[in-house]
Amino acid sequence: MAKKSRSRSSSTGRVKKKHSPKGGAGRGLSFFRRFPSWLLWLGGVLIIAAYVGFFYHFFVSPFSFRWRAIYGEPKYPDGYEVRGIDISHYQERVNWEKLRNASIGNAPVSFVFIKATEGEKLFDNNFNRNFANAKRNDLFRGAYHFFVPGISARKQAEFYLSIAQLEPGDLPPVLDIEKKGDLTPEQLRRDVKTWLDIVEKEYGVKPILYTGYKFKMQYLNTPEFDAYPYWIAHYYVEKLAYKGKWAFWQHTDCGKVAGINGFVDCNIFNGSLQELQALTLPEVK
Helix, strand or coil: CCCCCCCHHHHHCCCCCCCCCCCCHHHHHHHHCCCCHHHHHHHHHHHHHHHHHHHHHHHHHHHHHHHHHHHCCCCCCCCCCCEEEEECHHHCCCCHHHHCCCEECCEEEEEEEEEEEECCCEECCCHHHHHHHHHHCCCEEEEEEECCCCCCHHHHHHHHHHHHCCCCCCCCCEEECCCCCCCCHHHHHHHHHHHHHHHHHHHCCCCEEEEEHHHHHHHHCCHHHCCCCEEEECCCCCCCCCCCCCCEEEEEEEECCCCCCCCEEEEEECCCHHHHHHHCCCCCC
16 A cells, blocks of 8 residues: 655755855955945056056066067167178078168168088078178178087187188177087186187187177186177167177178078177278288
8 A cells, every 4th residue: 555645744844044154254344335436446447557557567568669669660879980791591582782772770881790610510501602792892891600509619720711711801700509408617718718819820810709698608708708808689679788799799680681681690799890891801911
């Protein structure tokens, strides 16, 4: 026989009444209701303004020079009269007729550094053509070697000497050092000095040492390198922060110069045209 269902009278008992919480969100809302709405709006605006200022200072401002260089008219540092560029195969074919009459800011292009070699085997395919055209168009010319850490410094120096073939009137040989690789700072300094010594012995002048400001301060800021003309790479700053002696300043990699397709590195010589001439290789006696 089926069981009778239980009485439903128990379901008619009291239902507990829900209460809104005394703390938490309710307390927070009651706190803000104490202030007039205009004051709350003002506080919100100030918070947004502070956030925007923080974001601009740390994430926008450090790169604004580069953005302006790429998307706007380039701005070149004032107060210098001798300017030039450096090129490699990345610039492809150069229109030398336009370049010889080109200007950077308010000064004509006076010199050009040209990539010759890298490591112990890599030869820049455009070097011979660019090097010959620079002289043909009456520009001071120089040849640089891109140093590869971990490869024999002697072999790199000998390879550079076999390709560059500098002549009297050319700018001194250039060592471009940008990477440490797996070398210790001591090993890097030893190898860089080896390259510089071999090349100096060949040409009888101190080579130009190209590197970035931070790289020099971290790895090459020791007394044995003080005697070399320093070519410093420091981009997108209105004034050069480096306080030591320097000969050249590569101030942008987004320069726009007639005769060059796309962007090109732009440089300043820290002196007069006569001083640049005095820096070149002397006539062999």
